[in-house]
Amino acid sequence: MQQVDGFSPVPPGKVATIVTHLEMTARPDPAPVPELPSLVLGRVRAPDLAQYRQVFLDVGGREWLWCSRLLLDDAALAAILNDDAVELFYLRDGAAVVGLLELDFRETGACELAFLGLVPAWVGRGAGRYLMNIALTRAWTRPITRMHVHTCTLDHPGAVAFYRRAGFVPVRQEVEVFDDPRLGGILPPDAAPHIPVFTP
Known part of the structure; x- marks a missing residue:
């Protein structure tokens, strides 16, 4: 269905966001990273799985309303994370997990940068560039011709610029509407306070 110009109502209990898809077709030069x-x-x-869900919540759920992996039951989540074509990494500061990187090679000839994120205390300190350099290196050592990622307007406001600096190019946008995960108990009620909750 063609989207018409102007405002479109979002039903109560739902959240709307604009999703930007980005990709690259060749490995870029790595960015400098601080020590x-x-x-x-x-x-x-x-x-x-319990630890993974906690890391996912700490990195993206509380701040940016990440919820896709929290909606999956154990069997569906394990099927993804235990797939040989999916690579999961935790970034640790001592014993604490402070970052998440997930690469998905299940599509032949491609790599999806499925998740890359940090807990709030580590945002803006160079750790994101470090994770991105690792992601690009691992992806482009595989026989791929395309690496892609998507982000949305619920995410960190600097996300698109960060991906562009890494070498990704925006290729399309979509509007996504989904159930507010704070209303169904998937995320805590105080998650992402910058996004208003409209109760049905």
């Missing part, structure tokens, strides 16, 4: 001696990145195989 981050306390951080250690490690691949996680067959992750504990």
Whole structure:
């Protein structure tokens, strides 16, 4: 259906966002990264699902309304994370997990940068560039011709610019409407306070 110009109502209990899809078709030069001696990145195989959900919540749920993985039951989530074509990494500061990186190679010849994020205390300190450099290096050592990612207007306001600096190019936009996860108990009621809740 063609979208008409002008305002479109969003039903109570729903959230609307504009999704930007970005991609690259060749490996870019890596960006300079500051020294981050306390951080250690490690691949996680067959992750504990409860821990993964907590990391996902800490990195994106509370601040940016990330909820897609929190909607999945154990079987569906494990099927993704335990797939040999999916690479999951935790970024740790000591024992604490402070970042998440997930690469999805399930599409032949492509890599989706499924998730890249940091807990709020580490945003703006160079750790995101470090994770991005790792992501690009791992992706482009595979026989791919395309790497892609998407973000939305609910995410960090600098997300599109960050991806563009990394070498991604915007290719299309979509409007997404979905159930507000704070109303169904998927996310806490005080998550993403900059996004208003409209109760049915």
